[in-house]
Amino acid sequence: MRSHMNSSTAKILDGKALAARMREEIRLEADQLASKHGRKPGLAVIIVGNDPASHVYVKNKKIGCEKAGIHSFSHELSADTSQQHLLGLITELNNDPKVDGILVQLPVPDHINSEVILEAIDPGKDVDGFHPYNVGRLASRKPALRSCTPYGCMKLLEETGIDLHGKECVIVGASNIVGRPMALELLLVGATVTVTHRFSKNLRSHIERAEIIIAAAGKQGLIQGEWIKPGAIVVDVGIHRREDGSLTGDVEFEEASKNAGWITPVPGGVGPMTITMLLANTVQAFKTHVGD
Numbered sequence: 001m002r003s004h005m006n007s008s009t010a011k012i013l014d015g016k017a018l019a020a021r022m023r024e025e026i027r028l029e030a031d032q033l034a035s036k037h038g039r040k041p042g043l044a045v046i047i048v049g050n051d052p053a054s055h056v057y058v059k060n061k062k063i064g065c066e067k068a069g070i071h072s073f074s075h076e077l078s079a080d081t082s083q084q085h086l087l088g089l090i091t092e093l094n095n096d097p098k099v100d101g102i103l104v105q106l107p108v109p110d111h112i113n114s115e116v117i118l119e120a121i122d123p124g125k126d127v128d129g130f131h132p133y134n135v136g137r138l139a140s141r142k143p144a145l146r147s148c149t150p151y152g153c154m155k156l157l158e159e160t161g162i163d164l165h166g167k168e169c170v171i172v173g174a175s176n177i178v179g180r181p182m183a184l185e186l187l188l189v190g191a192t193v194t195v196t197h198r199f200s201k202n203l204r205s206h207i208e209r210a211e212i213i214i215a216a217a218g219k220q221g222l223i224q225g226e227w228i229k230p231g232a233i234v235v236d237v238g239i240h241r242r243e244d245g246s247l248t249g250d251v252e253f254e255e256a257s258k259n260a261g262w263i264t265p266v267p268g269g270v271g272p273m274t275i276t277m278l279l280a281n282t283v284q285a286f287k288t289h290v291g292d
């Protein structure tokens with residue numbers, strides 16, 4: 001039927017609205033846990049250097065915490081902080097019973113090895129879900145703390161009410177923080193998964209057969225709207241600033257909306273869900289720590 005319609009528009013997968021609903025639930029649970037256990041869940045956020053965009057993200061995370069009944073501890077370190085000093089702080093936070101979650105804002109300056117840092121975080125406090133232990137748990141179908149962006153994308157997909165079993169999913173981008181854990185999340189629910197990356201040939205041919213597209217390449221407008229299969233679900237993880245200051249993603253939103261069944265906007269799609277899942281992970285970690 002769709003082929004006879006040339007002005008159909010996708011339904012909006014509204015991450016901002018879903019995030020607001022979920023954060024309300026998180027706050028209720030955090031409040032209950034705080035009265036039962038005599039302390040709030042706590043999240044420590046470490047930022048190294050003075051990248052303005054990173055500071056904006058960190059500020060949003062702090063505001064998100066406060067509103068959700070989670071205590072936030074922030075550690076702002078200068079750009080010349082040594083790796084050893086940072087590791088010392090992580091050890092302190094690993095041993096601090098008031099801290100349930102630890103997040104080191106990425107990227108870190110070049111003289112710091114992010115792998116070494118991420119692996120130093122106690123996996124039980126790794127609310128980003130980046131530690132190899134947590135990635136390995138997801139890979140072996142026993143998820144513990146899950147990476148926030150892929151976890152948020154799964155919540156958005158659930159919102160559509162569509163059964164994901166056997167669905168043809170194409171993930172564009174194979175990063176450690178989005179593409180790879182996203183593939184593991186989709187496998188876990190029984191989808192068929194293709195991951196494309198910088199060496200993949202003919203991206204268009206993959207997109208054309210996808211029922212679900214996760215765009216996480218970090219390239220503005222990489223995915224053309226006309227490639228998208230009618231009715232497909234499009235989740236856009238990309239976030240780019242145009243010259244006029246407005247935000248856009250990896251997908252040509254206007255054109256894609258004419259073909260897609262569902263599509264996430266940028267802003268207001270995946271971004272708010274990422275922070276929401278960080279809050280959810282912090283509450284989950286708290287419950288494990290207090291034995292609730």
Ligand SMILES: Nc1nc(=O)c2c([nH]1)NC[C@@H]1CN(c3ccc(C(=O)N[C@@H](CCC(=O)O)C(=O)O)cc3)C=[N+]21
Pocket residue numbers: 057103104105106107128148239247266267268269270271272273274275
């Ligand atoms: N250890 C670590 N964990 C992260 O999760 C992490 C990180 N480092 N480094 C940077 C990226 C980026 N990131 C975003 C989260 C929310 C929005 C978000 O809420 N965006 C709003 C728009 C915000 C705006 O207006 O600028 C939206 O899409 O609607 C964006 C980006 C988390 N990251």
